[in-house]
Each structure stands twice: as structure tokens, then as C-alpha cells.
Amino acid sequence: MAWVSPSAPFSRRRLLDELREERATADWRGASELSAAEVVLAEQEALRWARANGRAATKSRRYFVRNALRYMWVLTFALAERNRGVVMEEVSEFARRLRVALGGAALAYWYSPELHPGGHGWHVNFFVARWIDVGLVGDVWGQGFVWVTDFARSPTGPKGEPLGLCRTPREGWRRAARYGCKYAQKDWSAEHVGHANHRYEVAQGFAPLRHSLWVSGTAEAERLVSELVPAEAMAQLTVWDSSSSPNWDRPPVRTWRW
Secondary structure, three states, rough: OOOOOOOOOOHHHHHHHHEEEEEEHHHOOOOOOOHHHHHHHHHHHHHHHHHHHEEEEEEEHHHHHOOOOOOOOOEEOOOOOOOHHHHHHHHHHHHHHHHOOOOOOOOEEEEEEEOOOOOEEEEEEEEEEEOHHHHHHHHHHHHOEEEEEEEEOEEEEEOOOEEOOOOOOHHHHHHHHHHHHHHOOOOOHHHHHOOOOOOOOEOOOOOOOOOOOOOOHHHHHHHHHHHOOOOHHHOOOOEEHHHHHOOOOOOOOOOEEE
């Protein structure tokens, strides 16, 4: 089965082209046309994977903001590492050593590998909430170069892109979440992650608490949101309604984010 990268817009033509190329590579007796059943199955699988990526990104963004993750450490490998499973194991061990080096207290973190654009295998974006000495992180990592970006204060991103200044700490946390998920999600394809592996990893015990409330309609929901959102965050409140998405095929949804 061929896979569509979930970071790119869903393209039926692209999916069919990849399936035909896969058929030719596999030497399926010269077959080049796809059956209707094959097309439907491929589209359904690609859509399921893209939705799973979306859920993972949403959970990640909430984790970022809940734990005020603002510092992004880029951890590189001096010798190119192309096995994603090995990378995840190395960073898991690094997180354990880092926690010990900082005194042993619980440490909230989020990390996910990213393919280096120059073809040098994987590097890792590792987010924490507190400042840590660069020399300490470099010594604990011990695999290659490291550098850090503070998304709450830096006017530019890790690649030098302009970001502007944050008006509140929460803006910095959200900026870090957007950046981390954007660059990690482009490599969350089935080809790279695999069905039995995790897209990202987090420290246990820091997940946001979930509260469920029933409301009778939109008006009551709006009133509840106005009670929950701090006054200083109202300017950042955004609303999304599923009715604005022509391809939405699930129950109606409205979300409020701040």
C-alpha cells in the first residue's frame, strides 16, 4: 500500500500516481491501472492516517501550553543516524540522564525527530519549560552539536525566520507548540513512523486534565467559554466550526481556543 505524506494537502491524483509507481516497481505483470476498490482503500487509509496525525498534534499543543514548554533544544548526531527507532531510544536515555543531572526532580518535556533537510539522517527537537546551561545539555547529550531557542523571547526562529515579540508568556508556549508540531508532523508519515511506533514522546505525569461538560446549545457554550477564558486571553480567542469545512463528514463540532 502506498502512503500520502500527511503534511501535504490530501491529493487524490498524487495518491494514484504513487500507487501506480509502486505497482511498476513491484513488477505486477505490467499492471498500471488501479481497481476502484484499491483506490477507495488507499484513500481511506491515507485519510485515517492524516486524522491520527491531527489528533496527535492537538494533544501535543495542549501538552505544550499546559506545561509552559518554551525552550527548544535541537539535538544532532555527528554521525548520521537513519534509524528512527534508534533515535527515539537515544533521546529517551538522554532525558533520563538530563533529569538526573538537574537533581532528579520530575521534568516535563516533549520531543520528536525531524529529518535533516541536507540528507544527514535525523535530528531531534526536544522541548522543556526551564532554561538549562548549554554546556550541561551538550555534555549529557554527547552525540553531536546542540543549540537552543527560547520561543517566548527570541524574535527569530531556529532557522533565522522572523517571529516577532510575544506579548504574553502563553504566546511563547503556543509559538513553540506550533513550531514543534509543524516540523515534526512533516515526518509523521506511515513510511517514517510505522504503525507500532510513537509520533512523539512526552514525560509522564504532566498531561493536561480533561473536564467534560454537557451544554444545551451554542449559546450556553458561548457563555461557558466567556467564564473560562481569562480576560487577558480573550484577544487570542479563536473559534472554528465544522460547517466551514466542506469535506467534514463527522458530527458537527465547534471549538474555542485561547
